[in-house]
Amino acid sequence: MSEALSRVYEVCEEIGRGQFGRVFRCLNLSTNELFACKSIDKRVLADSIDRECVEKEPKTMLCLSSHPNIVSIHEAYEDDSHLHLIMDLCEPGLDLYQLLSGGAVPEQEASVIAASLMEGIAHCHRRGVCHRDVKPENVLFDSVGRLKLADFGSAEWFGDGRGMSGVVGTPYYVAPEVLQGREYNEKVDVWSAGVILYTMLAGFPPFYGETAQDIFEAVMRGNLRFPFRAFRNVSAGAKDLLRRMLCRDVSRRFSAEQVLRHSWILSAGDDTNF
């Protein structure tokens, strides 16, 4: 453990494990505030790609500075073997994946969650950062229930107008243009958030398959349906927004800012305009 780190923080129990390291709850000894400490073991980084990935994540998070719907990074400590990142603390074990394991969520709750998620994504896009792996496991909640978008390990810069490439993401949530191997832009995050919103309302994902290949084929077809048994009580406003987020034509797909201005989001799911 870095000496500089232990002068300022007491590192407590482990609350999570990732590919490159472990996450601990920690206490700032002078302010008594709680944080999360992600300790990356530099010795397990196999090659330059791993190293680049680990170095890029904190740089990206620092550029996003503090936003209420993004896990912020506060400090970094480095010693010979580890890089320790002090971040906002979220509730261990409570993420959107966990919440969705209970099935569909009520429409108003889904609207509030979608609005916070889109606030976080819109902030990234304003700063020229595309998250590229928006999925329920990366949507955490802090101790007062505030949503925090996490895990910027796959994020990429697009700020200078350049397109992005490379297949990144997770089968159910990845946008069709990513799978097609074409250049893409930040609207891939809006697609992924649309998949999350659909799953919150229906209790199952919009593009389904038994294997990763089957899921990819369903995503590529992009055939958006609203089965009656799952959507009979879902408002027309919610379905309108889903069509605009899960639109295969990228030029017609809503941007994050447009999603935030949609009446279903502005009315917190209580929209009577449709």
Ligand SMILES: Nc1ncnc2c1ncn2[C@@H]1O[C@H](COP(=O)(O)OP(=O)(O)OP(=O)(O)O)[C@@H](O)[C@H]1O
């Ligand atoms: N700020 C945080 N507050 C509370 N728990 C966290 C926080 N960040 C991460 N975690 C928990 O720690 C686990 C590991 O996180 P980490 O970011 O190291 O890896 P990951 O995103 O799951 O995977 P990978 O290393 O492949 O990117 C997460 O699944 C989550 O449960």
